[in-house]
Amino acid sequence: MTTKNNSISRSWWWKILAIVMLVYTFIMGFLGPVPAMPIINESIRNLYFHVTMWMAMITLMFVNVIYSLKYLSSGKLYHDLVGEESARMAMVFASAGLITGMIWANFTWGAPWVNDPQLNGTAATMLIYAAYFILRNAITDEIKRARIGSVYGIFAFVMMFVFIMIIPKMNDSLHPGKGGNPGFNKYDLDSNMRMVFYPAVIGWTLFGVWMMSLRVRLRKIEEKIHNA
Amino acid sequence: MNFGSQVLTLIKLEAKLEWKNRQAVTSLLVYSLASIYISYLSFRQVLDPVTWNALFWIIMLFAGTNAIAKSFIQESKGLQFFYYSMLPPQAVILSKIFYNILLLGVLGGINFFIYSMIFQSPVQNNEQYLLGLLLGSIGLSSTLTLVAGIVSKANNNAALVAILGFPLLFPLLLMIIRFTGNAINGYSWAINQSWCGLLLLLNGIIIILSYLLFPYLWRE
Numbered sequence: 001m002t003t004k005n006n007s008i009s010r011s012w013w014w015k016i017l018a019i020v021m022l023v024y025t026f027i028m029g030f031l032g033p034v035p036a037m038p039i040i041n042e043s044i045r046n047l048y049f050h051v052t053m054w055m056a057m058i059t060l061m062f063v064n065v066i067y068s069l070k071y072l073s074s075g076k077l078y079h080d081l082v083g084e085e086s087a088r089m090a091m092v093f094a095s096a097g098l099i100t101g102m103i104w105a106n107f108t109w110g111a112p113w114v115n116d117p118q119l120n121g122t123a124a125t126m127l128i129y130a131a132y133f134i135l136r137n138a139i140t141d142e143i144k145r146a147r148i149g150s151v152y153g154i155f156a157f158v159m160m161f162v163f164i165m166i167i168p169k170m171n172d173s174l175h176p177g178k179g180g181n182p183g184f185n186k187y188d189l190d191s192n193m194r195m196v197f198y199p200a201v202i203g204w205t206l207f208g209v210w211m212m213s214l215r216v217r218l219r220k221i222e223e224k225i226h227n228a
Numbered sequence: 229m230n231f232g233s234q235v236l237t238l239i240k241l242e243a244k245l246e247w248k249n250r251q252a253v254t255s256l257l258v259y260s261l262a263s264i265y266i267s268y269l270s271f272r273q274v275l276d277p278v279t280w281n282a283l284f285w286i287i288m289l290f291a292g293t294n295a296i297a298k299s300f301i302q303e304s305k306g307l308q309f310f311y312y313s314m315l316p317p318q319a320v321i322l323s324k325i326f327y328n329i330l331l332l333g334v335l336g337g338i339n340f341f342i343y344s345m346i347f348q349s350p351v352q353n354n355e356q357y358l359l360g361l362l363l364g365s366i367g368l369s370s371t372l373t374l375v376a377g378i379v380s381k382a383n384n385n386a387a388l389v390a391i392l393g394f395p396l397l398f399p400l401l402l403m404i405i406r407f408t409g410n411a412i413n414g415y416s417w418a419i420n421q422s423w424c425g426l427l428l429l430l431n432g433i434i435i436i437l438s439y440l441l442f443p444y445l446w447r448e
Contacts, residue, residue: 072444127395134391138382148381151441155374156396158437162430163399170402 021203028196046104048200053097055201056208060090065157068150080146089212117167128156238323260291277350277412296372297389300380317446328369352414360408363427367400374438
């Protein structure tokens with residue numbers, strides 16, 4: 001439990017930044033100008049609330065794998081705690097991304113689930129991290145759980161990464177901007193959407209990290225109460 | 229004893245133990261035969277080459293999981309302690325992986341032979357299909373061996389091997405089904421060689437990861 005980690009998770013400026021960015025995202029996301037595109041229409045605004053979920057999820061998965069590596073080299077349970085909680089938060093964002101995506105797809109593609117690389121990648125990712133939690137729950141010893149969980153986490157992350165890289169080679173995506181579909185940037189000449197999209201990515205990612213650090217602190221308090 | 233001969237000795241030891249207790253190998257064979265026969269009774273005939281291929285790999289996946297799930301479980305505590313005190317963990321995992329590749333390769337060959345007889349084989353390029361079988365066996369065995377190692381340190385619950393292993397096998401299965409599908413259609417090597425390269429790369433990544441990560445599991 002290094003003091004450095006505590007000071008970052010307890011400093012407030014980036015939490016304020018997250019709130020400001022998200023308030024801006026919600027206001028501009030719903031009210032700001034968007035290009036008029038056929039089929040997608042106003043649902044293009046989902047860019048701010050769906051694509052950003054994936055960005056936050058991938059960031060948290062990177063945190064998970066980095067802290068798993070850190071745990072294996074240091075043996076400090078704090079590192080494993082951060083790893084576990086970031087995986088949990090990544091699952092929350094994966095579910096949120098899946099739900100926002102499925103609602104959007106139902107209107108745009110006419111079906112909530114289609115054979116699309118992104119969807120298959122998400123399904124695989126969620127199964128992998130569900131397995132990660134099942135494995136962790138199967139082990140009662142704290143140190144053993146941390147070590148084995150970290151090993152599986154690293155292996156799973158690499159396999160997930162390979163899967164996400166491989167799968168677009170298999171079939172074309174239906175997503176905007178992929179597989180020959182018109183993307184956002186092509187029509188978005190005045191970059192209006194980018195002015196909302198980038199802050200939204202930063203906002204949601206910071207929000208995810210914030211929630212994760214809160215969970216870590218909660219777990220530490222629980223541990224203290226339990227041991228007292 | 230250098231590293232290479234340690235691995236070789238362990239592979240030989242593994243084979244000897246297996247041969248002493250032939251029941252395990254026999255049960256594996258019967259398991260695959262029964263799954264092929266169940267498929268035959270439920271499908272009768274498979275006309276679509278895509279289905280033919282997918283069914284074969286699903287049978288292979290289950291046979292492989294069944295074969296490899298036991299690779300750490302069947303060992304006694306005493307033997308594990310002996311390994312631990314005498315040998316580097318890297319030698320243990322590599323020997324297990326290579327032994328399982330041999331086991332699954334042979335099992336896959338037998339499966340392929342019988343499966344092709346029962347369901348009429350649509351494969352146009354048998355050499356390429358067999359190469360695919362080898363690459364698939366390498367990938368399945370190396371992934372599942374590490375997973376079996378993980379599970380052996382958890383609570384030795386054999387169902388856990390499937391739960392942990394299947395999601396990790398998605399990329400391998402997708403690629404191997406594409407590769408062998410091309411072999412069925414009789415595509416030229418020029419089209420298929422990039423898939424072969426990717427599969428070799430993936431297998432390399434899995435084996436290197438197992439080599440690097442296994443020592444952390446082993447230490448207790």
